[in-house]
Amino acid sequence: MKKVTIRTLAKMKREQTPIAMITAYDYPSAMLVEEAGADVILVGDSLGMVVLGYDSTIPVTLADMIHHTKAVTRGAKRAMVIADLPFLVAHLSRDEVLKAAGRLMQEANAYGVKLEGGSEIIDQMQALVQAGVPVMAHLGLQPQSVNKLGGYLIQGKDPSSALHLIEEAKKVEAAGAFALVLECVPEELARQIRDEISIPVIGIGAGRYCDGQVLVFHDVLQIGGGDFQPSFVKRYADVGELIKQGIRSYVEEVKGQQFPAEKHVSHLSPETEQHLYGGGQKEKEGIL
Ligand code: KIV
Numbered sequence: 001m002k003k004v005t006i007r008t009l010a011k012m013k014r015e016q017t018p019i020a021m022i023t024a025y026d027y028p029s030a031m032l033v034e035e036a037g038a039d040v041i042l043v044g045d046s047l048g049m050v051v052l053g054y055d056s057t058i059p060v061t062l063a064d065m066i067h068h069t070k071a072v073t074r075g076a077k078r079a080m081v082i083a084d085l086p087f088l089v090a091h092l093s094r095d096e097v098l099k100a101a102g103r104l105m106q107e108a109n110a111y112g113v114k115l116e117g118g119s120e121i122i123d124q125m126q127a128l129v130q131a132g133v134p135v136m137a138h139l140g141l142q143p144q145s146v147n148k149l150g151g152y153l154i155q156g157k158d159p160s161s162a163l164h165l166i167e168e169a170k171k172v173e174a175a176g177a178f179a180l181v182l183e184c185v186p187e188e189l190a191r192q193i194r195d196e197i198s199i200p201v202i203g204i205g206a207g208r209y210c211d212g213q214v215l216v217f218h219d220v221l222q223i224g225g226g227d228f229q230p231s232f233v234k235r236y237a238d239v240g241e242l243i244k245q246g247i248r249s250y251v252e253e254v255k256g257q258q259f260p261a262e263k264h265v266s267h268l269s270p271e272t273e274q275h276l277y278g279g280g281q282k283e284k285e286g287i288l
Helices: 006-014 027-035 062-075 094-106 119-130 143-149 159-175 187-196 217-221 239-255 270-277 281-285
Strands: 019-023 040-043 080-084 112-116 135-140 179-183 201-204 212-215
Touching: 006 019, 006 080, 019 217, 027 040, 027 062, 040 062, 040 212, 062 080, 062 094, 094 112, 094 119, 112 119, 112 143, 119 135, 119 159, 135 159, 159 179, 159 187, 179 187, 187 201, 212 217
Parallel strands: 019 040, 019 212, 040 080, 080 112, 112 135, 135 179, 179 201, 201 212
Antiparallel strands: none
């Protein structure tokens, strides 16, 4: 079992082997996605929405990220585990950013961190890389800026914003990021970025020509989330429905007194029973 490292991902890009990345937020989901063959597990701050029930990633704290990353890294032995720096943290002083990344790596055992943003946080990115922190950059749609953007909108559609994104991608590469998540951009632009930088480009809603893909665990498996589903998501299983069916059967059997059945219970030995009840007590109570 060879651990996935930044060298593995660089080689995958060189050899055009697609990188499969998916989010996970706890111990069992980390084990499942690793057993299913994912190369990279992202403890995304999307956990704010799919696990904690917030309506954006903005309320997610560093403490939340540490808590969930700890659980994920206990479940993942081979896959690379990357943890998101939550809202605003990447914009703090270099010292603060280093401390936050240090906590995610030392306390929670993350392999590295992901930061949303480009030129505006390039100093922080460089400081992290210089300190030995593997940095995954995140450009295109940056969900932490949803309030500023006015919604989860496709980015880089017009010539100037497309050119700007290409420049930003080059800057994060030059700053030392080992990979780039590119979210919600037209696939032609994603392809150009993939070709113009040497680090792996992992797309979400960025089309078919990236070096890898990432999706959110709960979207892939249709767990929670109501009816809204971004058009770039493919649902691979309806686990939400399976869970409901299972729990519905449990509730029905508890109410119908079919659970627990004989095979789920333990019994006193006849001697203890005799001692406790003096014989016959159980029959009187209608237990036997
Ligand atoms: O938080 C997250 O899950 C992410 C992915 C959507 C890339 O950043």
